[in-house]
Amino acid sequence: MSMRWRHIAFALASRSSVALLIKAAISFSVLLFVWWVVTDRLHLFTPLVLPSPVVVAESAWQLVFDPNLSLFAGGVYNGNLLGHALVSTGRVLLGFAAGVAVAVPLGVLIARSRTAEPYIDPVLQILRPIPPIAWTPLAILWFGIGLQAIVFLIFLGAFWPMLLNTISGVREVPKILGQAAASLGASRRQILFTVVLPAAIPFLFTGLRLSFGSAWITIVAAELIAASEGLGYLIMNARRILAAPDIIVGMLTIGLLGLGFDRLFRALERRLYDR
Amino acid sequence: MEDLLSAKHVSKVFESGRSKDVVVALQDISLEVKENEFVSIVGPSGCGKSTLLSIIGGFEKPTRGQVFLGGEPIDGPSRERGFVFQADALFQWLSVEENVSYGLRVQGYPRDKQREIVDRNLELVGLTKFRGLAPRQLSGGMRQRVAIARALATDPRILLLDEPFGALDVLTRKKMQDELARIWDQTHKTVVLVTHAIDEALLMSDRIFVMTRSPGRIRRSLDVELERPRSARDPRFHDLELWITDLIMDEVGDAG
Numbered sequence: 001m002s003m004r005w006r007h008i009a010f011a012l013a014s015r016s017s018v019a020l021l022i023k024a025a026i027s028f029s030v031l032l033f034v035w036w037v038v039t040d041r042l043h044l045f046t047p048l049v050l051p052s053p054v055v056v057a058e059s060a061w062q063l064v065f066d067p068n069l070s071l072f073a074g075g076v077y078n079g080n081l082l083g084h085a086l087v088s089t090g091r092v093l094l095g096f097a098a099g100v101a102v103a104v105p106l107g108v109l110i111a112r113s114r115t116a117e118p119y120i121d122p123v124l125q126i127l128r129p130i131p132p133i134a135w136t137p138l139a140i141l142w143f144g145i146g147l148q149a150i151v152f153l154i155f156l157g158a159f160w161p162m163l164l165n166t167i168s169g170v171r172e173v174p175k176i177l178g179q180a181a182a183s184l185g186a187s188r189r190q191i192l193f194t195v196v197l198p199a200a201i202p203f204l205f206t207g208l209r210l211s212f213g214s215a216w217i218t219i220v221a222a223e224l225i226a227a228s229e230g231l232g233y234l235i236m237n238a239r240r241i242l243a244a245p246d247i248i249v250g251m252l253t254i255g256l257l258g259l260g261f262d263r264l265f266r267a268l269e270r271r272l273y274d275r
Numbered sequence: 276m277e278d279l280l281s282a283k284h285v286s287k288v289f290e291s292g293r294s295k296d297v298v299v300a301l302q303d304i305s306l307e308v309k310e311n312e313f314v315s316i317v318g319p320s321g322c323g324k325s326t327l328l329s330i331i332g333g334f335e336k337p338t339r340g341q342v343f344l345g346g347e348p349i350d351g352p353s354r355e356r357g358f359v360f361q362a363d364a365l366f367q368w369l370s371v372e373e374n375v376s377y378g379l380r381v382q383g384y385p386r387d388k389q390r391e392i393v394d395r396n397l398e399l400v401g402l403t404k405f406r407g408l409a410p411r412q413l414s415g416g417m418r419q420r421v422a423i424a425r426a427l428a429t430d431p432r433i434l435l436l437d438e439p440f441g442a443l444d445v446l447t448r449k450k451m452q453d454e455l456a457r458i459w460d461q462t463h464k465t466v467v468l469v470t471h472a473i474d475e476a477l478l479m480s481d482r483i484f485v486m487t488r489s490p491g492r493i494r495r496s497l498d499v500e501l502e503r504p505r506s507a508r509d510p511r512f513h514d515l516e517l518w519i520t521d522l523i524m525d526e527v528g529d530a531g
Binding site: 174176177179180181182183184185186187190194195198199201 | 367422
């Protein structure tokens, strides 16, 4: 009993987070209201260009619950929103995992090895400014239209932020931490795994978040061109058949999923680093 | 008694890349430290005393000369030489207890042995109650006590202290000096302490090396024969302090 009261008291006392939530709710409501007024009330735009929020909501409902749509199917009006979202998320996770798996060891190598760095760094400096999307034609030539090409593009999107953050994270670890560990008997390998990487966790997590964000941006662009399912495809196909509400539903889904994953990474980081 | 640590004709020259400027940080340093001896190296900032300790720690290589521990030349850091840094070098992602047991873990001590050693060392520095906390929940003085416990846990042959209280406020510093004197009384670990605080050196040392700068050299070594526990109020303590101060000031005057 008293515990429960203490919990409630605590929740009320942490006013800042409650206040933040209220402010966010207010600004979203205002945005929605303005959108509704300019479309449904003032009719400033034709529904073909900017449909009202009510129509968008209906269309979202339909994309999720229409029994004529199945979870996994080809065309947009055969696959439902959940299906497209799952396909996109799966592709992102694949490319993201591959990007991180390559970027972290490479970043550690570049940051820790004076021998390897001058060989690897110049090549990376030239490749880095090329946006992943610019690789699309080449990716299609290499892999054809399909999963491999898309995962390759996402891999590139995820790779760079992770690499750069790994390099700075490892370089920023104070030298004396490694020295302290060495004087306590740790081997080079032990220092890497028990000191350097844990000390770099804040950077690594920033890398993970940026890299996931970048992968998420890349998927949509990649699916616009080289896919027959997924959220990017949903949007592109909706444009082709002039279904503006579906475009907006697709965009909002992308935004919400991106936000959700970002929050997930933050929560994970707090669990791992803040004791 | 046998010399545990000896530096033989150690010089360190830093070259600043392009201009070929050469800075002689240490010139022909030789010193010996006996088993169970508490030795301090004092000198003005920039005299190279931290560089010297870094070389003894194995973090830097001397340009000329060599340092020996128990007759073996020093080549890189090792668990034989415990080190406490001026800056906070605790592992922030580990608890106090895990910091102290770190060396035992990487050296593969059995668990019950780890526990026993950690208990003893936390007790020694008076932090038993804080074992579960994270380093950043502690004050600066407490953090340095953890660092000392961590370095002592693996029972190194020698303990190297690089201005361990340099970042602390005056009062905390005084308390920590008493604390270190007490810890040394209990362990009689061989210690090399680098400090610019002459009173700190006098409070604890059997022997003090006074360094001067440009280039860094040992100007003098003196045995401190005051009985322990020592007090800064002792007139003999005070005389020695003034005498060493003059020794250093002389040199600073010469150089300036």
